C-alpha cells in the first residue's frame with residue numbers, strides 16, 4: 001500500500017457522506033436516498049454503487065467476499081476485490097460463511113446469511129417505476145404519494161402478453177408495507193431471501209446516485225396478483241451435475257460430448273464446498289469400509 | 293493516544309450502523325473511547341458519535357444555552373456548523389438538558405417531508421445507563437420479535453417522539469449514548485410502547 005493513498009480509496013469526507021446516506025436508508029427501508037456518487041477507477045455499470053458502499057463501511061479486520069452472478073472469479077468480481085484489497089489490506093474469501101461483508105451482483109448466496117454479515121448488492125436501475133415514468137421528480141412524487149399503480153400496470157401488461165408475470169430478474173418488492181423497491185437483478189428465486197433476513201442488506205446504484213437498504217427482520221413481499229401469485233424459478237427434478245445439489249439456483253448448460261442439457265449450481269463457492277464435502281464423505285466411507 | 297480519524301471512526305460507524313439496523317441492540321464503543329484524550333463536558337461516546345457522523349457538509353444543534361465552548365470544540369473537530377433547532381441535521385442532547393427543553397426541541401426539529409424524508413434530524417442523546425431491562429417494548433424493522441429497552445427518556449419525551457414519527461416516512465432517528473460508552477438506536481420505523489401506557 002502506498003503511503004499517499006487513503007485507506008479504502010476514499011478520503012474521510014466522501015466516506016462520511018456515504019455513511020450518512022446508508023444510515024438514512026436503514027431508517028427508511030426501501031426508500032432511495034440520493035448521494036453524491038464518486039468517480040471510481042472501474043467502469044461505470046460494473047458495480048460502482050456497491051463498491052462505494054463497501055469502501056465506506058469496510059474496516060481493516062473485515063473479511064470480504066465479492067461475487068458476480070454467483071461466481072467469485074469473474075473478471076468484475078476480481079477487479080473489485082483487487083481494488084478493495086490494495087487500498088485496505090483486508091482478507092478476501094470465497095467462503096460465504098467466513099465473510100463479514102459480501103458484495104454481490106445479481107445473486108444472494110445459497111447459504112443463509114447471519115446477523116453478523118452485511119450483503120451489498122450492486123444496482124444498475126434503482127427506480128422500479130422507471131418503466132412507466134422517465135422523469136425522476138415524478139417517480140419521487142409517486143413514491144411519496146404511495147402511488148404504485150404504474151408498478152402494477154407493468155405486471156398486468158406482462159400477464160396480458162405472456163399469461164404470467166415475466167420478470168426474469170429484479171421483480172419488484174414491497175418493503176415494510178410502504179415502498180416499492182427494485183431488489184437489483186437477482187432472480188425471483190432470491191426474492192424470498194430478502195424477507196426477514198438475518199443480515200443487513202445494502203443496495204447501491206452509482207450511475208443513478210442512490211443508496212437504499214433493507215434492515216434485518218423486515219417484511220418484504222414480491223408484487224403479485226391474487227390470481228397470478230408470485231412464483232420463483234422452478235428446478236424441480238433437476239440437480240447439479242457436479243455436486244448433485246438441489247433446491248438451489250441452477251444454470252442450464254449443454255454437455256459438449258453428449259449434447260444433453262445439464263444443470264450446475266450458479267453459486268460456485270456453494271458448489272465447491274459441497275463437492276469437497278462429497279469427496280470427504282466418500283473418503284470417510286472408503287476408510288470405514290476398509291475397516292469393516 | 294489520540295482518536296484515529298480513519299480506523300476509530302470506521303469502527304464506531306459500524307457499531308452505530310449495527311445498532312441502527314437492529315433497534316434496541318446495545319453496542320459498546322469502549323475500545324475506541326480509550327483513544328479520546330479531550331476533556332469536554334459531554335460523554336466520550338457522544339463526542340465519538342459526533343465525530344463519526346459530522347463534517348463540513350452538515351449542521352448541528354446543542355440544546356443548552358451555556359455550552360458555547362462545547363459548540364466551538366465540536367465545530368473545530370468536525371468542521372460542522374452550528375444551526376438553530378429547526379435547521380439542524382444533528383441534534384445533540386446533553387445530560388444537563390431538561391425535559392421541557394428536549395420536549396420543545398422534539399417539536400421543532402427537522403423531520404423531512406414525503407418527497408425527501410431523509411431531510412430530517414438525527415439525534416445524539418446522552419442517557420443514564422442503557423439496558424435491555426426496561427420499560428420500553430420495541431417492534432418494527434430490525435427487531436425479530438420484540439426488544440426491551442431502558443433509556444433516561446421520560447414517558448412524556450417518548451410520547452413526543454412517537455408524535456413526530458406517526459406520519460412515516462416523515463420522522464426522526466435517535467442514537468442514545470451513555471457514560472459506559474454504550475450506544476443504542478431507535479430509528480423512525482420503530483414502534484415504541486411504554487409499559488403501562490396505551
Ligand SMILES: [Zn+2]
Nearest residue numbers: 240243265271
Ligand atoms: Zn453444484
